[in-house]
Structure formats: C-alpha cells, structure tokens
Amino acid sequence: MTNDSARMRKVLTFTRRSNRMTACQKRDYQHLAPRWIIPYQNTVLDYAAVFCSPAAPSAPAGAFPAPQGETNAVAPACAPAPLVVEIGFGMGSATAAIAARNPHLSYLGIEVYRAGIGRLLRKIEAERLHNLRIIEHDALDVLRTMIAPQTLAGLHIFFPDPWPKTRHHKRRLLYRPRTDLLARALAPGGYLYAVTDWAEYARRAQEELARTPSLTWAPQGARPWRPATEFERKAQTQGRAIHELFFIKA
Template sequence: MTDSQKKAYAEYAPRWCIPYNAQMVSFAEVFGNDNPVIIEIGFGMGVATAEIAAQNPSINYIGIEVFQAGVGKLLNEIEHRNLCNIRIIEHDAIEVLETMIPDSSLAGFHIFFPDPWQKKKHHKRRLIRRPRTDLLTKKLQVGGYLYMVTDWYEYAEDAFAELSATEGLCSRYEGFAPPQTWRPKTKFEQKGLNKAHRITELMFQRKE
C-alpha cells in the first residue's frame, strides 16, 4: 500500500466499509434509502467503480475486494468525489454472498476482468463456474443482471456456457454482449489491449 492508501484506509474505512459479519445486511439501513443495489466483485483499484457510482447517484454500489491497496484507493476516490452511494466489504466474495446478502435482493452484479485461472487444472477455481453461478443467480432480483468483462477469450466462452446452463439465467443477447459504453476503460483493460487481448462482454439476467 502507498502512504496515501494507508492513510485513506485508516481514516475512511470505519465510514465506508461494512465489517464482515455472518448475518444478513439491511441495505436500507446501510445506505439510508431503498435505491437499487449492485455488487461489484473484485473491483481492483476501484477507479471504474467510483466513476460508475458518480454517474449513477440513484443506484447504490457495494464493492467486494480482498486487495487492501485497492480498498485504500477506492476509499480515497469515495472521499475526493464526495460519493455517498458506495460501501466496501473486505472479505471473500462467496462467503459474503452466502452469509450477508439476502436472496432476490440485487439489481445486478459487475464482474470486471476476474482471474481467468489460465491452466486447465485450475478452471474449477473460476468465479463464473457452477455452482457459484447458482449462488449469484439466487441473489438477483427477477430482471436483475450479471455483467462480466474479460480479456481472456477462452474464459469468456467457458463463462457463457456456464451461465447459459444456470437455471434462472438467460443472455440478453444471442451471443456475447456488445460493448457497454457506460463502463469506463481501466488501466488493467488497457494492458490487455496492449497485448492484443480481445475484450469480451457478457450480459445475463434473471428470468421469471
């Protein structure tokens, strides 16, 4: 962590971080309103998270991340942009979903450039794999969406198949989603583009 990130973590975490606790969260109590809630899993340094939240003040966002430097960076962004619609949970995402997030409560998931676990023997560790996709689906409201972006094309194909096989989900598009213009480009994404990696987007939603 940089000195700035350490300072932000020490000063702002009590205000904007939700401590992990194995009991269901009340979004109305956390945010003080009944606005839709979107969870971002693995926000990295959080710059895109802050930009999206700034563009959508009537939507609440919860970022889940275990990378403490990224948490510190996003805390700085929250303070400097005067954002009131972001909270952070610094813990394993699956445990958070299982124990803290009520079923059928989320308007969406953002999953940007998750670890592709490139070796075949490690594919089972991928986030977008059943039964994890069943858990994600259970947390979405009807009509809620799961939006994933990756620069690893084989993972995109695998994720599309896994999501398509998940009961209660359907793709909004016949195949991969067109680029969503509201999503800011990140430094990580630019690194992938510099390596000639193809950026692929998936958009699924929970059906009746």
Template sequence: MTAAQERSYTELAPRYCIPYQKGPVDMASLFGNTNPVTIEIGFGMGDATARIAEAHRECNYLGIEVHRPGVGKLLWEIEQRHLENIRIIEHDAVEVLMDMIPDQSVAAFHIFFPDPWPKKRHHKRRLIQRPFTDLLVQKLKTGGYVYMTTDWEDYAYWALREFSATPGLLNPYWKAGEAEAENGFARGQQWRPETKFERKGKAKDHRIWELYLIKGTSLETQN
C-alpha cells in the first residue's frame, strides 16, 4: 500500500467498510436511504467504481474486494470525490453474497475484467460459472442486470455459455436465427469508464468482450 492508501484505509475504513458477518444486512440502513444498490465484485483499484458512483449519486454502490491496496485506493477516491453512496466489504464475494446479501435486493451486478484463469487446469477457479450465476439471479431484483466485461475471448464464450444456462437470466443481445458466432455479446455501455485492466488488454491487442443480462421472465422487465 502507498502511504496515501494506508492513511485512507486507517482513517476511512471504519466509516465506509462493512465487516463481514454471517447474517443479512439491511441495505437501507447501510446507506441511509432506499436508493437502488449495485454490487461490484472485484473492483480492483476502484477507479471505475468511483467514477460511476460520482456520475450516479442517486444510486448506491457496494464494492466487494479482497485486495487491501485496492480498498485503500477506493477509500481515497471516496474522500477526494466526496462520495457518500459507496460502501465496501473486504471479503470473499461468494461468502458475502451467500451470507450477507438479502434475496431480490440488488439492482445490478458489475463484474469488470475478472481473473480469467487462462490455463485449462485452472478454469474451475473462474468466478463466472454455475452455481455462482444462479446465486446472482437469486440476489437480483426482477428487471435487474448482470454486466460483465473481459478481454479474454475464451473466458467470454465460457461466460456466455454459463449465463445462457442459468434460469432466470435473459439476453437482450441474443438474436434468434442469426449465426451463433459472436451472437449474444453486448455493445459497449457508454457510461462504463475504461479500467486499468482494459487498457492493458487493449495494449496487447485484445478485443473487449461485454455481456449484459437481465433477470426476468421476458425482456419487457428491463428498466
């Protein structure tokens, strides 16, 4: 951690970081309002998280991250940008969702550039696979969305298959009757800031793959 990150962590964590607990949290009490809550899983250094929260102060953002320097950096961003709509949980995301997040309480999940675990023997460690995707659906409100990005083509197709096999998730970018190659991937969302991992991927001439799926029984549930 840099000196600034360490200072921010020491001074601001008691205010903005929520300790892990084996029991559901009340989102309204957590943020002091009933605004919709987006959960970002693995926010890295938090740059994109802070920029999105700053642009949408009418929404709440709960970041889950285990990398303490990243937590310190996001706390620094919170202070610099005067943000009151971000809270952080420094713990394993699967346990947080299972133990702390009430069912049907989340408006959106952001999962930007998760670890691709590129070696085949490590694929079982990838975050995006069932039954984790079923857990996301369980926590989402009807009409809520999951938004994932990656610069690894293999992971993109892997995630598309896992999301497509998850009951309750609908893909507004899937076009029936069209060739399956690249069908189902989303267009870039203009409101999403570029991340550090995205810049690294582009420097390697990697394409950015995006997935955007909605919870519901029909696409008419999209907000």
C-alpha cells in the first residue's frame, strides 16, 4: 500500500449525520433489517448465495439495465445475477425503482444514513424486491474487504457529497486513489455511473476518473433508465444543472 493510499483510508468521504429516525422508520429498521441488511464482515461476500431467492430470466436484448417502463417477470428458479452496487442511496427511492424494473440484476445499496435505510427497507418489503440488499457501513471498507476484484457489473454514485471547500477535496469519493478502488471492483465491461449537481466537482471527477487505469469515458448524457432522486428534483427546482459521468471498465 502506498503512503497516499494509507492516508486516504483514514479520511471519511461522507458527512456524519444524525441517525434520528421517525417512529415508522425505526420500526421498519428493527423489524426488517435482519431480513434485508447484510452485516458488514471482513471477508469477501458470497453474493450469489445472498441473492439466491427468486432469480430472474436473462436481460432483454440491448437492455442493461432495462429502459424505463420495461419490467421482467421473476422466474421461480435460483441463480446468480450480475451485481450492481450503489454507494450512498439517500432515501432510496431511485434505488428501489431501478431494482424493481430490473429483476434480472442484483443490487446492493451501501449507506450510513439510518433514516434512509429505514425508508428503503420499507420499500423492499412492500414491493418484495428480492434482488436488493443493503449494507450499513462505509462503502470504501465494503469495497476493500467484501467485494472481490473484477466482479461488479456496475457502480452507481448519485449525488455524492461535493466537499466544495478546496481543503476538503481530498475527502471526495471521486478522487484518486479512491477511484482506483472503484475501478478494481468492476468486472471488464462494467460501468461506473456518477451524477452530481456541482459543476466543479463534475469537472474534477471526470479528470480523476479519466486518469484512473482501465476506465474509459462514455459520454452519452443521462441514461433513460435512471429515475430522478429526491435530491435531484430539489436541485433542479433551485436551478442547478445536473452533470452525468459514465465510464466503462476496459
């Protein structure tokens, strides 16, 4: 491990927020966490075993994920599916929507904000999203210890903390050598999809990702299958532009 990498491991990329929950979120968390949350562990996750509840048919031709409006019927078989990880899903509305439309894929949401976890747990249970699980932990630790290299079909990073002050840029998630860790987790042909409403962060993140070995920029604008997040709608109401970054692992 380089000195830079060692220092990076000690720096948090997220703001610690209150874990205060509503009574409903607290109840959902207590009752549903054992079913849908994967405990953090210092060993590689056997995700095929974790997601071996109803599997789904192959993805429709040309749809990865399926375009908005398309769904795929869940088959009664049990088989591993490509795994997509979302880092920091917030309140989880977009996460649940994507998982619901793409039962041919497995989704793992990583979050430390317990109110959002409680909200997403309710959606998973209500909509029976067997292809979606949660880990409540620092995402970088999860990528280092629980995700084997070159295994992910995709990484979603929607509206990460922009850390706007110059002295805090080292905390940004899309900042080398952290982007090297993200790229390591992706399988060849896998994608990294990042979205931000902070123009300067988008520009710098694109530079950092372009410098990351094995990643290639695929500039095609917004993907039609990505639903708007609650944060995104608020940003648009306030007149902020949305910036999309899409990179493919060679």
